[in-house]
Amino acid sequence: MSPGGGPEGVRLSLDDVRALARQVLSATGLSAAHVDAVAETMVAGERDGCASHGVYRLLVAANSVAKGVVSLDAEPVLDEPAPALARVDGGGGFAQLAFERGRPVLVDKARRFGIAALALNNVVHFAALWPEVEALAREGLAALAFTPSHAWVAPEGGTRPVFGTNPIAFGWPRPGRDPFVFDFATSAVARGEIELHRRAGRPVPDHWGYDADGAATTVAEAVLGGAMRTFGGHKGSALAAMVELLAGPLIGDMTSQESLAADAGRGGSPIGGELIIALDPAGFLGGALADHLERAEAMFEAIEAQGARLPSQRRYAARARSLREGVVIPGALHRDIMMLLEQKG
Amino acid sequence: MSPGGGPEGVRLSLDDVRALARQVLSATGLSAAHVDAVAETMVAGERDGCASHGVYRLLVAANSVAKGVVSLDAEPVLDEPAPALARVDGGGGFAQLAFERGRPVLVDKARRFGIAALALNNVVHFAALWPEVEALAREGLAALAFTPSHAWVAPEGGTRPVFGTNPIAFGWPRPGRDPFVFDFATSAVARGEIELHRRAGRPVPDHWGYDADGAATTVAEAVLGGAMRTFGGHKGSALAAMVELLAGPLIGDMTSQESLAADAGRGGSPIGGELIIALDPAGFLGGALADHLERAEAMFEAIEAQGARLPSQRRYAARARSLREGVVIPGALHRDIMMLLEQKG
Structure with missing residues (x-):
């Protein structure tokens, strides 16, 4: 862990992220094999700029453990x-x-x-x-x-x-x-997107969902309680x-x-x-494998040559940056995660 | 073939449709095995109320034969x-x-x-x-x-x-x-939908496509020459x-x-x-096959119980009707198909 995340962020190397994720997951009581496997997908999400699938998911995973919906040491x-x-x-x-x-x-x-x-x-x-x-x-x-x-x-x-x-x-x-x-x-949209609107008190577009009575609504909480x-x-x-x-x-x-x-x-x-x-x-x-894979590359080139993006490009760009510079965890999220440790400590 | 299609339609039984399709496809020079296989998909399209994949496709198939893009007697x-x-x-x-x-x-x-x-x-x-x-x-x-x-x-x-x-x-x-x-x-949308707008001289919604210069357009012909x-x-x-x-x-x-x-x-x-x-x-x-297929039925019921339609229901309803009453081919289309036979005759 190092400074540089700014007043509202904590800068971490990916090794730091991994260590943090493992520490929190271990504290929930998960077996070592599960800790390792789960931590890696959180590191991958944080690394690729998918904040909603990064260390934020430590809160989600800890909640599932706390609610008793997950087996801690299940052997597949x-x-x-x-x-x-x-x-x-x-x-x-x-x-x-x-x-x-x-x-x-x-x-x-x-x-x-x-x-x-x-x-x-x-x-x-x-x-x-x-x-x-x-x-x-x-x-x-x-x-x-x-x-x-x-x-x-x-x-x-x-x-x-x-x-x-x-x-x-x-x-x-x-x-x-x-x-x-x-x-x-x-x-x-992702359900988390509606959740973010709810927290921010912002209306959602009226084509995102319905309230519990089946009426279109712009109230995020109503969609969460109705249907997307x-x-x-x-x-x-x-x-x-x-x-x-x-x-x-x-x-x-x-x-x-x-x-x-x-x-x-x-x-x-x-x-x-x-x-x-x-x-x-x-x-x-x-x-003939190599020849045909090359023809797929021609299609990707035809997409990118006109300025359209391949669906994975943003993640890979974030990945290259994270491997070089580490990632920044929002301060409030970092505090929430550290609180999980304190509760367990 | 029987009357009853109205002034602008020709009513045919599905056997009539099959016979017509086979006659036209045979006249193009297609081998018997291809005639049978191709005719069946056209019968199925017409039967299921998919007009754009019914006998209309005789014109499409005949065009591909005429343009020399299809092998008439290829043995798979x-x-x-x-x-x-x-x-x-x-x-x-x-x-x-x-x-x-x-x-x-x-x-x-x-x-x-x-x-x-x-x-x-x-x-x-x-x-x-x-x-x-x-x-x-x-x-x-x-x-x-x-x-x-x-x-x-x-x-x-x-x-x-x-x-x-x-x-x-x-x-x-x-x-x-x-x-x-x-x-x-x-x-x-289906490309045929844009083609229908072109023929009718109607504008298309501006989110259907671009003209050849990459600008959004409501001109059907421009989309056909540009990009959907x-x-x-x-x-x-x-x-x-x-x-x-x-x-x-x-x-x-x-x-x-x-x-x-x-x-x-x-x-x-x-x-x-x-x-x-x-x-x-x-x-x-x-x-356990039957039990689990039954659980899929519960999902279909949850969809239909709220008035939503399963994607295949409209086709199956048309199928039941066509098997009972036959189908009606638009008069102009029927004439175009008969002209194919005259050209070959």
């Missing part, structure tokens, strides 16, 4: 229900360790069979999906990931919550470069339904409605499943 | 580049026959391995994707399909075309019911890029820019690839 159990399928039962622990245990099996199966899928079951989810698909893309695979959450989002044409914010993430390998990665909620909308009208709504199905019933896990019901008002992070699909480009392309 | 060649991957080289013929040849192999692989993928390569594409995913869902599989087209759509943040209209389709099996199916373009926009801002644009990658370089086939370049101004349908992914729910669920 792997099985292989079909040749190209792997499944990790997370035992009610955080998702990160379950993914780490399943990942090498998924990579191996994708390479052997050309395509493979990994289900994470019975995991508590509060993180972004891009770390998963980026990790797979760095192994040379194309990857898709899906997870439901809590029922907060209305289907288009309705006003009552059925879907979660239901993100879809995709990763594509780029030889010699950072992978092409996107990860977005199928809700109109999906992005992109009927198309986004269709994708949200797909995420429910693929990462819910398909893998024998909960829908967002079931997850919210299981939370029983405790306000913990969603519990349920995640589906990750990996394709090995070498499966279709064999020795 | 199947191979299996990896255990869970199948590939059909369509030899420059229409995509439908290639899918028919690959479909049983895809179904078999999905059941054996839990997940499998089928690439169609070197096919001419002018049809919707929902027939593919619906067929797979009727075999009990969850299915995703993707295909690029011609570069007509700008990435969000840019104004020059890179992507095709790049549809994404998804199918989910519902025991005892029609499958849950969606199929939508990742462009803001994606749906849903950056999220739709990210999905469009994913479709390019998965159904282009991943399977060794053309991007939408390459397909348009290969067309060389002939104005034919896109040539390139399609990727279809199939997952067998029984792979993850085993004997």
Whole structure:
């Protein structure tokens, strides 16, 4: 930890961030394996400028622990229900360790069979999906990931919550470069965005959601107690339904409605499943792999040459900066995190 | 063929539609196997009330034949580049026959391995994707399909075309019911919608696209000569890029820019690839399959109970009506189709 964060910020190196995250997570009582896995996704979020998925999530994770929704020392159990399928039962622990245990099996199966899928079951989810698909893309695979959450989002044409914010993430390998990665909620905005408006007492645009009576509203708190909308009208709504199905019933896990019901008002992070699909480009392309990946680069160039941004570019720019200069944690957030330690101390 | 279509319509039974489609397609010189496969998707489109994918497509298909972009008697060649991957080289013929040849192999692989993928390569594409995913869902599989087209759509943040209209389709099996199916373009609207505005001399909304100079425009013809926009801002644009990658370089086939370049101004349908992914729910669920599919039904009920529509419901309603009453082809379209026969006669 070093000065330089300004009056309202605390500047930390990424090693400092990691140490802080591990210290706080350990203090919650999480087992060492979970501490390491969870801390890494927070370091990654902070490093990539995703403040809402950085050390802020220490508060979120600590809350889930305090509310008793997460198993502190669950040992993930792997099985292989079909040749190209792997499944990790997370035992009610955080998702990160379950993914780490399943990942090498998924990579191996994708390479052997050309395509493979990994289900994470019975995991508590509060993180972004891009770390998963980026990790797979760095192994040379194309990857898709899906997870439901809590029922907060209305289907288009309705006003009552059925879907979660239901993100879809995709990763594509780029030889010699950072992978092409996107990860977005199928809700109109992130739920945290509405929460920020609520805290600031600011109105939200009237297309973000409905109040509990199903009326459009600009009151952030009303949307949080009513229903958010999906992005992109009927198309986004269709994708949200797909995420429910693929990462819910398909893998024998909960829908967002079931997850919210299981939370029983405790306000913990969603519990349920995640589906990750990996394709090995070498499966279709064999020795012509490099040529065809080069054709993908031509498409990326056509996008960037006209000033449009690839979805992962902002994160990678933040990453380069953070690796060089460290990150700045807002003073108030840093104090809240330190208070978690004091409470445990 | 029977009267009853009104002054501007010709009423046909679905058998009539099939006979008409086969007659016209045969007259173009297509081989019998292609005639049968292509005619069925047109019957399905007309039956389901998708006028733009019904017998109207006879004009589109005949145009691609006339322009020499399609091989009339290509014999699809199947191979299996990896255990869970199948590939059909369509030899420059229409995509439908290639899918028919690959479909049983895809179904078999999905059941054996839990997940499998089928690439169609070197096919001419002018049809919707929902027939593919619906067929797979009727075999009990969850299915995703993707295909690029011609570069007509700008990435969000840019104004020059890179992507095709790049549809994404998804199918989910519902025991005892029609499958849950969606199929939508990742462009803001279907290209045909802009074409209809052009013909009618009507302005288009200014968020549909850009003119050739990159300025927003309400002139339909200017958008057709410039660039369409994606749906849903950056999220739709990210999905469009994913479709390019998965159904282009991943399977060794053309991007939408390459397909348009290969067309060389002939104005034919896109040539390139399609990727279809199939997952067998029984792979993850085993004997618990029925219970978990029932939980998916609970989600569908939560959607429909609030008056929201499932994406496939309108098509299925039209289907029931068409099977009972036949369909009505607009008089002008029927005349245009009959003219194709006279030209060939």
